[in-house]
Amino acid sequence: MRLVISLAAVALAFLTGAADAVTKAAQTPCFCQKDPSFEKDGANYCAPTAVSDGLIYLARARNLVGLVPGTDHAGQVQLIKALAEHMETDPDDGTPPGRVIEGLESYVEARGYKLRQLEVATWRPVGDHAKIAAKPDLDWMRKVAAAPDTVVM
Secondary structure, eight states: OEEEEEEOSSOOGGGGOHHHHHHHHHHOOOOOSOOTTSGGGGTTOHHHHHHHHHHHHHHHHHTOGGGSSOSSHHHHHHHHHHHHHHHTOBTTTBOOHHHHHHHHHHHHHHTTOEEEEEEEEOSSOOOTTTEEESSOOHHHHHHHHHSTTEEEO
């Protein structure tokens, strides 16, 4: 199965309408990165933690059992640790912006999936293959957030 993931500076799924936002919100965890399961209590694990929330949503909403180790707390801790490895997250310095995208792609492919589309709107250097703009456009975010196979982070 191919997945569509759109990354943005802010998650704005609520812009798509009450029913869609409520459905997505109910299936999306809100894992606190400051968890004692991670080095330095996760102080610099924001990227793998945010991405893990989106992958858990996709696993739950689309029954993609092989995408994540599990959808409970322990499974998400394993997922965040795996993403942190793929993203080369440093407990002291965090995740280099370009490694967020490369690490996500690497993780998804290692799990046997392929990203159909990956779009990024950010002012940070992340590589040109996924970058579509320097800042998120609200119309773009509404459009991508409305699709059930899309995650906006």
